[in-house]
Amino acid sequence: MLSSTVPRGLSPHLKLTCLQWQPKSAPLLPWHSHSGYSYHQSSGESRRRLTSSVKFWDTLKSGFVKDPPTIVAEPIQEENGVEEPNVDDEEPVVLMETAQPDGTVEKIIFGSGEAVDVYELEALYIKVGWPRRPPEKVEAALKNSFMVASLHLQKEVPFEGGATKMLKRELIGMARATSDHVFNATIWDVIVDPLYQGQGLGKALIEQMVRALLRRDIGNITLFADAKVVDFYKNLGFEADPFGIKGMTNGTVYHDRSFFNSRSACLRVALGSF
Amino acid sequence: MALSGGLLPQTSISLNKDAVDVVQLSALLAATRQNCLQFPLLQPDGSLAEAAHPSKLRLALHYSTLVVSIHMRGPIPGGDYMHTTDRKHQQQRTPFLNFSLGQSRPVPRLIAFGRATSDHALTASIHDLAVAPSLQRRGFGRRILQKLLRELGRRGITDIAALAAPEQRPFFTACGFGDDELNSTTMLYLRSSMTSREDSVKRFGRKSLVIPAALRAMYMPSSGQHDMERS
Numbered sequence: 001m002l003s004s005t006v007p008r009g010l011s012p013h014l015k016l017t018c019l020q021w022q023p024k025s026a027p028l029l030p031w032h033s034h035s036g037y038s039y040h041q042s043s044g045e046s047r048r049r050l051t052s053s054v055k056f057w058d059t060l061k062s063g064f065v066k067d068p069p070t071i072v073a074e075p076i077q078e079e080n081g082v083e084e085p086n087v088d089d090e091e092p093v094v095l096m097e098t099a100q101p102d103g104t105v106e107k108i109i110f111g112s113g114e115a116v117d118v119y120e121l122e123a124l125y126i127k128v129g130w131p132r133r134p135p136e137k138v139e140a141a142l143k144n145s146f147m148v149a150s151l152h153l154q155k156e157v158p159f160e161g162g163a164t165k166m167l168k169r170e171l172i173g174m175a176r177a178t179s180d181h182v183f184n185a186t187i188w189d190v191i192v193d194p195l196y197q198g199q200g201l202g203k204a205l206i207e208q209m210v211r212a213l214l215r216r217d218i219g220n221i222t223l224f225a226d227a228k229v230v231d232f233y234k235n236l237g238f239e240a241d242p243f244g245i246k247g248m249t250n251g252t253v254y255h256d257r258s259f260f261n262s263r264s265a266c267l268r269v270a271l272g273s274f
Numbered sequence: 275m276a277l278s279g280g281l282l283p284q285t286s287i288s289l290n291k292d293a294v295d296v297v298q299l300s301a302l303l304a305a306t307r308q309n310c311l312q313f314p315l316l317q318p319d320g321s322l323a324e325a326a327h328p329s330k331l332r333l334a335l336h337y338s339t340l341v342v343s344i345h346m347r348g349p350i351p352g353g354d355y356m357h358t359t360d361r362k363h364q365q366q367r368t369p370f371l372n373f374s375l376g377q378s379r380p381v382p383r384l385i386a387f388g389r390a391t392s393d394h395a396l397t398a399s400i401h402d403l404a405v406a407p408s409l410q411r412r413g414f415g416r417r418i419l420q421k422l423l424r425e426l427g428r429r430g431i432t433d434i435a436a437l438a439a440p441e442q443r444p445f446f447t448a449c450g451f452g453d454d455e456l457n458s459t460t461m462l463y464l465r466s467s468m469t470s471r472e473d474s475v476k477r478f479g480r481k482s483l484v485i486p487a488a489l490r491a492m493y494m495p496s497s498g499q500h501d502m503e504r505s
Contacts, residue, residue, distance in 0.1 A: 133396070137430075140395035178399070180391045182334040183310040183326075186399055186435075210463060220312040221463035222399075222437065230459050238461040244440040245312075247460035248451040250423060251432035 090212070095151070095204055104167065107154045108201065110208060116142055116150050120171040124191055146179035149209050151192070151201055172196050175205045177213065177221075185213050187223040206236050222247070282409075283348030285385065287421060291341045296328040298356065298384040305355035306404045310334065312437075312462060338401075339392040342421045344414055345382035352408025354383065385409055388418040390426060390434070398426050400436040419449045437462075 092111040099105055118139050122132060142148055151173030156164040172193040179185035187209060192202045213221055224247055225233050230240055303309055304325040307316075315323040335341050354361065361381075385406040392398035400422060405414045426434055437460065438446050454460075 137395040141393040141397075144392075144394040176393075178391060178393045178397065179337070180334045180389075180401070181337040182330050184391060184399070184401055186391075186397075188393075188397060214465070219463075219465065220310075223461050224435070224454060224456075224458035225461050226456070226458060230461065233461050237463055237465075239464045240459045240461050242462050242464060243313075245437050245460065245462065246443070247435050247454055247458070248438050248443070248446045249454050250434045250436075250449075250451045251427070 093208070095201070096199075100155075103157065105156045105158055105164070107156065108172070108196070109152045109154055110149065110204060111152065112147055112149045112208065112212060114148075114150055114152070116148055116171060116174055118142070121174060124171060124174070124193060127193055128191055130191070142176065144178070145176040145188075146181060146185060147209060147212060148174065148176045149205050150174045151196075151205060153196070173201055173205055175209055177209055179213070179218055181216070181218070183218065184220040184222070185218050187221065190223075202232065203236065206233070210237070282351060283346050285344050285346045286382075287342065287344045287417060289340065289342055289421070289425065291335050291338075293345065293382075294335060294341060294343045294384060294387065295381075296331040296335070297360075299331055299387060300325045300328050301356045301360065302384055302387060302404050302406060303402065305407055308402060308404060310402060335389065337391070338389040339394060339398065340390040340422055340425055342388050342418045342425075343384055344386035344418065346385045347382055348380060350383055350385060350406060350408060355406050355408070386414040386418050388415075388422055390422050392426065392431055394429070394431070396431065397433045397435065398431045400434065415445060416449055419446075423450075 090112055092109050092114065094107050095110050096108040097105060098107075118135050121138065121142075122135065125132060150171060152169050153172045154169045155167040157167060158164050173191060173196065175187060175190040177185045177187045187206070190202060190205065192205070210221060221238075223233065223238065225238075225240075234240070300309075304322050307320075307322060308314065309322055309324060309326040310331070311326075317323050383406075386404065386409070388400065388403040390398050390400050400419070403415055403418060405418075423434060426432075435454075436446055436451060438451075
């Protein structure tokens, strides 16, 4: 859960550097929507020309004007089923870097294409109290997700000359999205290690994910949030039941809604404090 | 598959993605006021500002887990959803169907459609259910949905979600869908362009029309207020 009452795992005398976030592109303002441009790998010059000639109102007008000039560049279509570039075309981003008193450096790294070990993920589930799921199903789900964003904690020893030796690397957060690559995406299984909650890591996960999706012009982004985290997502640009649109389900529901903590719910019932 | 009543030309249901002509699909979605966007822009007269582009649809079908379509051989009773000129153009593009066995065979008409995306293991979502307007309320939508559910169940996916606007809830309820068991809140990402202060949004039921500031006086004479604004 993302509440601030969760005890922080960092010792008090650590100095936190500022959040080193280098987004790959300029802040994504809505009227700079890159509809399909990212796929046009023609000469950089033509790409720049395309980007500069389309303004927000042009995209609106195209719906009203009789014979609109073709302004929205379509993604290169494959008649022959050529695979699209995957979402993991972005470099891992170092979100936080802290110097430890023993000389090592702890980094928190966000990655969107890195392999997530299913058993590490399972360990994370146990930490937040989610029920376990069959590993082969989880593996298949990860493999067939459109995007798997992960947060890793990396402990390194810096040497002179800039080299580092990695001591350990553990998974401390993950989120994934399923999509049809064009129109719709749903975000599932957003999870952050309780020790590292409260630092904006969950926010970073979701923001990066939404940005990656919007860069691909996938505008229908959905998620199912537990009551406790609705406000968290509201702050990120999501709205609950807009225009009365609600999700309905059929069948047994996996407990993989974002941040749902099933074990704590059982505990509450057992202690009678419900 | 025979239908109750037996007065309709023959229909067939298929899971084959290639059976779907994306141009017909775009027209079918447009006829049901959909274009695959959650908040489609409408023209002032209520019709879609922009239909889903066929090539995008082709990609989306390719990456969908399941695609179910019902085609009808023969003219659609009650009127087609595509204009005659577009249909004629279609017929020319598929000449191989017209080899003569005494009569030319018509292009199969797509009359109902639905698709599902999933991670092939845990969860699935239903999208873009559509039935030709003149053939609604005959059970085609239900058949599409049931086919999707059965096929997903066969693959071991039992957690299936669908986004339903208020007017679509009775349909999903009748097909066995219910409110989320975990009482999760459905949340949709709203791009800030939907609620920018430059323009206002006029709602037509669930659909909304973005009205630029310059035209606001024409469409919203009463207010200088914004219709929908996130505070």
